[in-house]
Amino acid sequence: xxxxxxxxxxxxxxxxxxxxxxRYIVRSCCTTWAEVDAYDAWFLxxxxxxxxxxxxxxxxxxxxxxxxxxxxxxxxxxxxxxxNFVGVSTYTMKIxxxxxxxxxxxxxxKILKENDWPESWSWSYPEGGEGVMQLVTPYENYAAMEAxxxxxxxxxxxxxxxxxxxxxxxxxxxSGVKSWEYQIYRHEKHLxxxxxx
Numbered sequence: 001x002x003x004x005x006x007x008x009x010x011x012x013x014x015x016x017x018x019x020x021x022x023r024y025i026v027r028s029c030c031t032t033w034a035e036v037d038a039y040d041a042w043f044l045x046x047x048x049x050x051x052x053x054x055x056x057x058x059x060x061x062x063x064x065x066x067x068x069x070x071x072x073x074x075x076x077x078x079x080x081x082x083x084n085f086v087g088v089s090t091y092t093m094k095i096x097x098x099x100x101x102x103x104x105x106x107x108x109x110k111i112l113k114e115n116d117w118p119e120s121w122s123w124s125y126p127e128g129g130e131g132v133m134q135l136v137t138p139y140e141n142y143a144a145m146e147a148x149x150x151x152x153x154x155x156x157x158x159x160x161x162x163x164x165x166x167x168x169x170x171x172x173x174x175s176g177v178k179s180w181e182y183q184i185y186r187h188e189k190h191l192x193x194x195x196x197x
Contacts, residue, residue, distance in 0.1 A: 012191040071123040083138035097176020104173035
């Protein structure tokens, strides 16, 4: 794909937790809907498409594909963040749960940003499938997965000057969530393309 001048920078991840660790997650970021049309036109004419179906496709049991909307307003990805691993929290929402959970998430995000919380995080919303919110947190290594001394809850409680108010805010977030799942993925740099500037 690099030799074929692929306009995207595909990054490869593999799960290190969960029941199915023989998967590869291949993603690129970020694009507009109009650019998807242009990419499809490029891909149909590319040499790498033919090469892929001849060399990789015979070894693949199944595929899935999705688009995801990034919530940049409620995310904070610091410059120079090292994401050799990412933790992905997937919140499956109740049918009527978006309003309360979304409002609470926005309030917590506002507090974290106002208090210059040093960690990075990213919220996103897959376009297809069951209604979910996803929270991605980056880690340089396993040691970085230790809970920080200054947790989200501590920042919120200090900002609100009340444990009761902090508990209420987090309960509002949980009230719209039907189920929750957490997985850790490793960024496979040797299988990924150079990241574009």
